Amino acid sequence: MNEFSAGFVKQIPTTSIVCLAIVLTAGTLWSLLLLIAPARAQQSEEHTRQSLVRKIQLVGAKKVSKSKILQQMSKLRPPPFWKFWQEGQEFTAEKLDSDLEQVRQLYHQEGYYRVKISAEIVEEDETVVIILYITEGPPVTIKDITFEIRDGEAAEWEERFRRIIPLQKGKIFRVKDYEQAKTAILEYLANSGYPRAKLFGRVLIREKENSAAIHLPVELGPFTRFGKIQVMGNKNISLSNIMREVTFAEGETFSMSKVFQTQSRINGLGFFRSVVVSPVDLQEGSGPVDIHILVQERKPRTIEVGVGYGTEDQLRLRVSGIYRNIFGGSRELRLSIGISGLSEEESLTFSQPYFPDPSSTSRWTLFRRLDEFPSFNVTNISSEFRIDRGISSALSATVAYRLESSSIGGLSEAAQKDQEKVYFLSYFQTGLKWNTTDSPLDPTRGELASFFVEPSLKVLGSEVSYVKATAEYKRYYHLLARPVLAGRILMGTIQPFGLNQRRVPIMKRFFSGGTLSVRGYDYQQLGPRSENGEPIGGNSLIEGNVELRFPLIGKLWGVTFLDFGNVFLSSMEFDFGSLSYSVGAGIRYKTIIGPLRLDFGYILNPQKEITTPYRFHLSIGQAF
CATH class of the missing domain: 2.40.160.50 (membrane protein fhac: a member of the omp85/tpsb transporter family)
Structure with a gap:
């Protein structure tokens, strides 16, 4: 019995005492966490209240506008003055780092690759003021612009391209100008018979020399002409009326601007709910490009009602009866009656497009109007x-x-x-x-x-x-x-x-x-x-x-x-x-x-x- 009791006592230090210590330690830590958590929650709430960004000040920003810089600080930018009811955004170091990186990218896009930016955080009452110190450094200027025309006469095309791009030797290199230059070249080619052209641009920036070398390889692709023109969807409007608005003909040099202009002109007739003018298989093949013109007609006879209100003329009401394509030839007859608190009007208008020339529209109107x-x-x-x-x-x-x-x-x-x-x-x-x-x-x-x-x-x-x-x-x-x-x-x-x-x-x-x-x-x-x-x-x-x-x-x-x-x-x-x-x-x-x-x-x-x-x-x- 004694030996057993003694043996039992001997085992306590080697097993149970260790477990007991672990339990007591864990309990103590848990108690401390329970005591500390409310204090930390309160401290976090106070910190949140004190971390709303009230103002951002810029020091040293001269070459890039302050409005552009603030626009980049989307995570911390305070609301504009006219939104006076809105609070500023919560300040965190992560948000600041993200916004500063956006500002650096803005300076890089504007040609300042050696810009240095530091921030000072000033706590005022329950808000934060961020002061950005900007050392802009020298700009990167364009040292050279070279073209590589892979399937055409290089000298002739290079002269044309240099006239239309916003890039010049000695000017500050800006990413926006570079992208606009590529777009301008491709648009010029698409309007000059080369809608399948490709452009591969490269820019080598040497920050130590503050210079940029621009290389623009251009692959013209096959010279392209307009193919067949097919009009679909017209029922009451004659094909000749639609074709009058087409600004190109089969066999002419392809021009994408003429495609857009044609769509605008047909839509301007007022006879269609929708107009889509689209090249067929533009990026495939090497032959002429067919054009599909898909229209959806409005009803030839409709009644339109317009209602408005103003402090001066009170309620405004206008009812118009429209007869489209009357007598053919895209002619229109419109009878309108309008009334408001200041006027009454009745009018009858007959419209004749393409008279006296294809770019003109003639209108004869008879009306009576009473103005108070x-x-x-x-x-x-x-x-x-x-x-x-x-x-x-x-x-x-x-x-x-x-x-x-x-x-x-x-x-x-x-x-x-x-x-x-x-x-x-x-x-x-x-x-x-x-x-x-x-x-x-x-x-x-x-x-x-x-x-x-x-x-x-x-x-x-x-x-x-x-x-x-x-x-x-x-x-x-x-x-x-x-x-x-x-x-x-x-x-x-x-x-x-x-x-x-x-x-x-x-x-x-x-x-x-x-x-x-x-x-x-x-x-x-x-x-x-x-x-x-x-x-x-x-x-x-x-x-x-x-x-x-x-x-x-x-x-x-x-x-x-x-x-x-x-x-x-x-x-x-x-x-x-x-x-x-x-x-x-x-x-x-x-x-x-x-x-x-x-x-x-x-x-x-x-x-x-x-x-x-x-x-x-x-x-x-x-x-x-």
Whole structure:
């Protein structure tokens, strides 16, 4: 018994004591973890709160724009100032390393391969400020550009290529220019009969020498011509009408730009739901390339209904009945009826394309229109013959002749002494329009310029002689991070002959103010007034607008703007010192029919007749 007990006691140190120690140690560690975990969780939460990036400062950035640099810091970049409700992003060392690498890659793409970037982290209150110190170093410049034409006359092709690429010896090497050069060469070849060409570019960068050597081997491939042209899907629209819009013929040198131009022209006829013009087996074989034109026709007779709303004209409704390809030859007959809070209109338009030449379209319109303006109303019955001609993809010209009978009513007694009750006018309208914008409903890039002259002369049978001219220019810039900067300027004047300046027909005068001009004013409330305080318009006009459009959330955008303008009594009177200014802000909600728009405009220097120096405007579509 004793021996057994003694033996048992002897075994405790060698087995159970070790297990017991392990259990006690594990339990102790677990207890400590339970005690420490809440503290660490609290510490982590505090760290998260203190690690939101509030600001990024750039020191030494001169050759690359700061906006481009911040655009690359996607993981840590704080929200723009207009998104004031959003918090900055959480700071981590991994995010910083990733963003710094993106900034280095940006500098490399801009030609600065020896750039050095360091970061300083400054904690302020519960936020973090990141300071980037950038030593840009010398740029890499292009030392040499060589071409290797594998199946053509090298000297001739090399001379052509050098004229169209944005690369030059001695210039800074930028990856964007290099890629554009390759694209330009391939597009040039595709439009010159070599759509199967291949280009293999190489760039050797010597960082120690700050130089780049560019080598561009080009494989022309077989010279290619257009093959057979096949039109499919047309039922009511004749083949000849479609083929009139084709800009190439079988056997001509192949050009991809002519393929795209043909698709645009056929689609512009308005007779088709869809148009696809496609080369067949372009990358295979070596012979002529056949072209397939697949169209899907619209119904020949349709009814279109349009509805809109605006603060000034309230509810807008337009119903149009359209008969396409009437009498054949792509002719169109359109009957339209429109009504709003300010106007009523009925019109009948007959369109004849390809007259008087293949690049022109002629239209004859008969219409009646009633307009209710703040200080008068006018009923207009007129007939117009118009020719629109496309000169290029961006430039078009218009010539029109109109006979017009206008009955004026609603004038005050003071205004009636300078106006007739009925005017019969006979005049021409001629003009040019230049349009490179990317969208007719909501442009973000490009420009739109127009100039129109309207001579009304007694030798044409008009009761009043005058010349009216207007010039307008709009420009749209797509900035980084998606904002759009838009600007507009409009100037106009009317010069009467044999008339007092005040006797120019009031419906031909200029008016300003409202949702499409100077938005601090109500509709047509900016400019000269009668003794009773009613707007009477003027013979000269200046209007201008500047807008910054920026994204908020999803399809919702914000806008800040500055408008200016005025109307002057005399012809050729442009007094820039008498302009009225308004500032404001608004929101836009993007839709397929254009943005829904709400603007608030405030007048900085209101005219003395204005008692309320601000206005709200609700409408569909951009202001310009």
